[in-house]
Amino acid sequence: MCVSVAEAPGTVKVSEWQQSYYGTDSGIQSGATTVRSDEDGAQYSTKKFSYSTTFTENPADVESQYNMTRAQRIRAAMFPETVMEGTAVLSTQMDLSQQTNVQKLAEPSQQLKAAIIHLINYQDDAELATRAIPELTKLLNDDDQVVVNKAAMIVNQLTRKEASRRALMQSPQMVAAVVRAMQNTSDMETTRATASILHNLSHQREGLLAIFKSGGIPALVRMLSSPMDSVLFYAITTLHNLLLHQEGAKMAVRLADGLQRMVPLLKKSNHKFLAITTDCLQLLSYGNQESKLIILANGGPEGLVNIMRTYNYEKLLWTTSRVLKVLSVCPSNKPAIVDAGGMQAIGKHLTGSSQRLTQNCLWTLRNLSDAATKQANTCSLSRPLQDGMENLLQVLVGLLSSDDINMLTCATGILSNLTCNNTRNKTQVTQSNGVEALIHTILRAASKQDVIEPAVCALRHLTSRHPEAEIAQNAVRMHYGIPAIVKLLNQPYYWPVVKAVVGLIRNLALCPANQAPLRDAEAIPKLVTLLTKAHQDAQKHGSSAQQTYQDGVRMEEIVEGCTGALQIMAREPVNKVTIASMDTIPLFVQLLYSPLDNVKRVAAGVLCELAIDKQSAEIIDSEGASAPLMELLHSSNEGIATYAAAVLFRISEDKNPDYKKRVSVELTHSLFKHDPAAWEMVSGGYLLLLSRTELDGYGPVAYQGYSDGMHMDSMPLDQEMPEDFVTGMAYNSMARPYHDY
Amino acid sequence: MNREEAPGKSPEEMYIQQKVRVLLMLKKMGSNLTPNEEAFLRNYAGVVHSQMSQLPQHPIDQGAEDVVMAFSRSETEDRRQ
Numbered sequence: 067m068c069v070s071v072a073e074a075p076g077t078v079k080v081s082e083w084q085q086s087y088y089g090t091d092s093g094i095q096s097g098a099t100t101v102r103s104d105e106d107g108a109q110y111s112t113k114k115f116s117y118s119t120t121f122t123e124n125p126a127d128v129e130s131q132y133n134m135t136r137a138q139r140i141r142a143a144m145f146p147e148t149v150m151e152g153t154a155v156l157s158t159q160m161d162l163s164q165q166t167n168v169q170k171l172a173e174p175s176q177q178l179k180a181a182i183i184h185l186i187n188y189q190d191d192a193e194l195a196t197r198a199i200p201e202l203t204k205l206l207n208d209d210d211q212v213v214v215n216k217a218a219m220i221v222n223q224l225t226r227k228e229a230s231r232r233a234l235m236q237s238p239q240m241v242a243a244v245v246r247a248m249q250n251t252s253d254m255e256t257t258r259a260t261a262s263i264l265h266n267l268s269h270q271r272e273g274l275l276a277i278f279k280s281g282g283i284p285a286l287v288r289m290l291s292s293p294m295d296s297v298l299f300y301a302i303t304t305l306h307n308l309l310l311h312q313e314g315a316k317m318a319v320r321l322a323d324g325l326q327r328m329v330p331l332l333k334k335s336n337h338k339f340l341a342i343t344t345d346c347l348q349l350l351s352y353g354n355q356e357s358k359l360i361i362l363a364n365g366g367p368e369g370l371v372n373i374m375r376t377y378n379y380e381k382l383l384w385t386t387s388r389v390l391k392v393l394s395v396c397p398s399n400k401p402a403i404v405d406a407g408g409m410q411a412i413g414k415h416l417t418g419s420s421q422r423l424t425q426n427c428l429w430t431l432r433n434l435s436d437a438a439t440k441q442a443n444t445c446s447l448s449r450p451l452q453d454g455m456e457n458l459l460q461v462l463v464g465l466l467s468s469d470d471i472n473m474l475t476c477a478t479g480i481l482s483n484l485t486c487n488n489t490r491n492k493t494q495v496t497q498s499n500g501v502e503a504l505i506h507t508i509l510r511a512a513s514k515q516d517v518i519e520p521a522v523c524a525l526r527h528l529t530s531r532h533p534e535a536e537i538a539q540n541a542v543r544m545h546y547g548i549p550a551i552v553k554l555l556n557q558p559y560y561w562p563v564v565k566a567v568v569g570l571i572r573n574l575a576l577c578p579a580n581q582a583p584l585r586d587a588e589a590i591p592k593l594v595t596l597l598t599k600a601h602q603d604a605q606k607h608g609s610s611a612q613q614t615y616q617d618g619v620r621m622e623e624i625v626e627g628c629t630g631a632l633q634i635m636a637r638e639p640v641n642k643v644t645i646a647s648m649d650t651i652p653l654f655v656q657l658l659y660s661p662l663d664n665v666k667r668v669a670a671g672v673l674c675e676l677a678i679d680k681q682s683a684e685i686i687d688s689e690g691a692s693a694p695l696m697e698l699l700h701s702s703n704e705g706i707a708t709y710a711a712a713v714l715f716r717i718s719e720d721k722n723p724d725y726k727k728r729v730s731v732e733l734t735h736s737l738f739k740h741d742p743a744a745w746e747m748v749s750g751g752y753l754l755l756l757s758r759t760e761l762d763g764y765g766p767v768a769y770q771g772y773s774d775g776m777h778m779d780s781m782p783l784d785q786e787m788p789e790d791f792v793t794g795m796a797y798n799s800m801a802r803p804y805h806d807y
Numbered sequence: 808m809n810r811e812e813a814p815g816k817s818p819e820e821m822y823i824q825q826k827v828r829v830l831l832m833l834k835k836m837g838s839n840l841t842p843n844e845e846a847f848l849r850n851y852a853g854v855v856h857s858q859m860s861q862l863p864q865h866p867i868d869q870g871a872e873d874v875v876m877a878f879s880r881s882e883t884e885d886r887r888q
Contacts, residue, residue, distance in 0.1 A: 394879055395879040400879070432878045432879075433878055433879035434879075435875075435878065436875040436876065436877055436878065436879070439875060479876060479878055482876060483875050483876060483878075485873075486873040486874065486875050487872070487873045519876075520876060523874075523876065526873075527873050530869065530870060531869060531873070569870070569871050572870055572871075573870065576837070626871070627871065630870055630871065634870075637838070637839055664871075671838075674833070674838060675838065678839075678841050704832065704863060704867050705836060705867050708829055708832040708833060708836065708867075709833075711825070711829045712829050712830075712833050712838075715826060715829060716841075719841075719843070
């Protein structure tokens with residue numbers, strides 16, 4: 067027969083409870099008082115309690131057992147602590163598989179008992195605290211620091227219990243006294259205790275309000291300069307609770323120079339502390355430009371980037387990424403974050419398991435990307451930053467295979483900007499199979515313009531102005547990109563995409579192997595249709611001062627883009643004929659009159675290509691192109707002047723030598739007929755020009771950016787021009803000048 | 808050939824010089840020349856040689872410049888998790 071015995075005398079147990087109720091495991095949470103019995107009736111004992119259980123016995127024993135009344139059994143079940151040590155508590159359980167009623171009631175009755183005791187103690191604590199508060203308040207205001215210290219310790223203890231804590235926070239005088247003591251004391255222990263008090267009070271709204279009203283915020287902000295880590299922890303956590311839940315707290319923290327004190331804390335090394343601090347910064351700076359500038363002024367970007375670079379604690383990385391996201395829309399913070407290596411540091415966290423971290427990092431990188439593209443092209447970046455950028459670009463190319471629309475929107479956008487005018491990044495992305503990945507993205511994106519537009523722009527960047535542009539141009543064709551790209555020119559027109567696509571087609575056409583596939587994909591009729599429509603829309607508005615925008619794109623940009631693409635496509639003989647056969651020459655001649663240099667350049671450029679065919683040359687001539695072309699010889703834009711001259715040479719190809727000379731003279735003379743002074747200037751300029759001796763050659767040119775170079779105006783002139791060639795000739799009559807010859 | 812700022816250069820010489828320069832610039836800008844134009848340059852190789860040194864160094868007519876897209880127009884708040 068098994069018996070159960072109480073673990074300790076019951077009276078001892080009761081007194082223990084009265085002194086340390088809150089340390090007692092009532093079993094409500096832990097289930098420590100749960101009765102269990104398994105098949106063989108083994109007894110489980112818990113921390114504080116033990117139970118009766120079943121056993122089998124012979125009839126004679128049963129007789130004696132029934133001497134114990136039911137009341138005794140119930141009392142023993144509910145209050146085992148009252149059973150004297152050594153007393154056997156016997157059960158009436160006969161069947162192992164069935165509990166007795168007393169056994170069934172044991173657990174619920176003990177829970178009820180615990181709840182009642184809890185209430186009694188709560189009431190005691192509350193009353194105690196209420197009686198003590200005025201006295202404690204006085205003591206906290208005492209001049210004697212020892213007294214203050216002791217009082218603070220006691221109050222701190224009181225704040226650990228819920229009932230007394232509530233009583234304390236309901237006393238504004240008490241809270242104010244705590245705040246005052248915290249600010250004024252020079253004793254470290256007092257500081258710690260008072261900070262702990264405020265921290266404990268900050269877990270309820272009432273406490274937060276009391277702290278706020280008592281001027282706790284400026285005091286807590288001052289504590290952020292404390293040399294004690296515990297005080298720092300209490301202060302930042304309390305401020306965090308205030309920022310989260312107390313109205314007016316953000317303004318108060320900002321006014322108390324909270325940001326200036328918080329940013330330096332980013333150098334601390336405790337990751338949980340940092341997580342709270344960064345969350346505070348995010349709460350304070352979201353939507354508040356001034357706060358963002360204060361963070362910038364105090365070295366925030368460097369501190370935040372350093373955290374992203376150094377730590378692996380997910381929560382800290384997430385809170386920090388949120389601050390960086392907030393700062394990344396600020397034009398002043400952006401370059402600072404980029405210069406601190408932000409792109410690289412943030413880019414380290416795009417492939418982890420935390421979806422929220424990855425997405426925040428992507429949004430941040432996208433916001434930063436237009437500033438990041440200016441980051442040095444080549445060797446002025448440190449090795450780690452170069453490697454980091456290389457890694458980032460590769461990861462972004464990898465993300466292009468995602469199905470998540472947000473990820474794709476970000477990845478394409480970042481790649482588009484990072485490859486913008488950046489030779490190194492363009493080459494890197496090309497080498498990382500970026501072209502293939504971008505094409506697949508476009509194919510999968512269907513009509514999602516937020517993905518397609520940046521993807522096409524990225525391809526456009528990759529296909530020009532860097533050493534591997536030709537590789538990229540070929541790669542588009544080899545990965546079956548050409549039909550898909552040309553299809554993007556179909557209706558309905560989304561003009562930003564159309565603009566990007568025509569630019570891409572122009573670049574693709576630079577590669578001779580792409581010309582036939584582009585033609586087969588019907589690029590030419592689509593470009594001509596778009597050009598015609600855009601030109602008509604632009605013409606409707608009459609004056610050049612008004613510009614036609616559709617979806618944020620000017621129709622003049624579409625005109626330029628389409629004509630430019632046709633210019634390059636016209637390098638191929640079959641395309642040349644096709645383009646001319648679509649009756650485009652009159653339109654191109656019209657475009658020579660455009661007020662926009664870019665349009666003039668591409669118009670002259672395409673006519674220059676078409677003029678290689680004699681038939682087209684005649685049409686160009688008959689459309690009166692000579693007059694506007696003569697004007698264009700004056701252009702300060704070398705490209706324009708060159709194309710114009712080339713067209714004039716080509717349309718006069720079959721004329722006799724005298725004619726050609728006259729053309730030449732007219733060309734020369736037209737430059738200076740109305741501006742003799744210019745001749746003086748230019749002849750001097752020509753001398754200067756001769757002193758520049760670097761030979762450029764015919765091959766690919768180094769991409770060194772534009773500078774003011776030679777103008778066609780400065781070509782040498784023959785001062786002794788035969789008069790008879792110019793007599794009676796005026797610009798306007800140049801339309802059909804030489805038919806008599 | 809006297810290629811300096813020489814008064815006394817005949818119109819024909821001017822024409823040749825100008826045309827050589829135009830053709831060289833065209834090539835520099837990536838355009839193709841006709842067979843006649845290529846022959847012309849071969850005929851006046853001397854002028855070609857002298858003109859080559861006077862061509863501008865920088866690239867011309869590379870098509871439209873790359874343009875950044877401005878994404879950071881507004882903040883988006885995310886759910887506090």
